[in-house]
Amino acid sequence: MNYPKVCLDNRGNYFIxxxxxxxxxxxxxxxxxxxxxxxxxxxxxxxKAKAKILAAEIYKYIYNGNKLI
Structure with missing residues (x-):
């Protein structure tokens, strides 16, 4: 797994x-x-700053062996 990327959609919403x-x-x-x-x-x-925090939390969650629901 690669580190999650922070992206911006065409409506101005950030996603991972x-x-x-x-x-x-x-x-x-x-x-x-x-x-x-x-x-x-x-x-x-x-x-963007909050999206970066979310990316870090997602990475930590998966790295610890949890699965996405």
């Missing part, structure tokens, strides 16, 4: 992209890993 077992995941929030983090609910100036 990662490939796991040849399957692509696009996550806009921490719901699938059980955390309450929604980067796009913050003002635009803070969204």
């Amino acid at each position: 992209t990662l490939y796991l077992n040849h399957k692509r995941f696009r996550l806009y929030s921490g719901d699938k890993i059980g955390i309450d983090l929604k980067p796009n609910s913050f003002p635009f100036s803070q969204r």
Whole structure:
């Protein structure tokens, strides 16, 4: 698994992209890993920083042997 990437869609929303077992995941929030983090609910100036935090949390979650729900 590679480190999750922070991406920006054409509507201005940040999301996290990662490939796991040849399957692509696009996550806009921490719901699938059980955390309450929604980067796009913050003002635009803070969204990228919150998305980077989400990417780190997703990586840590998967690295510790957990599976995406």
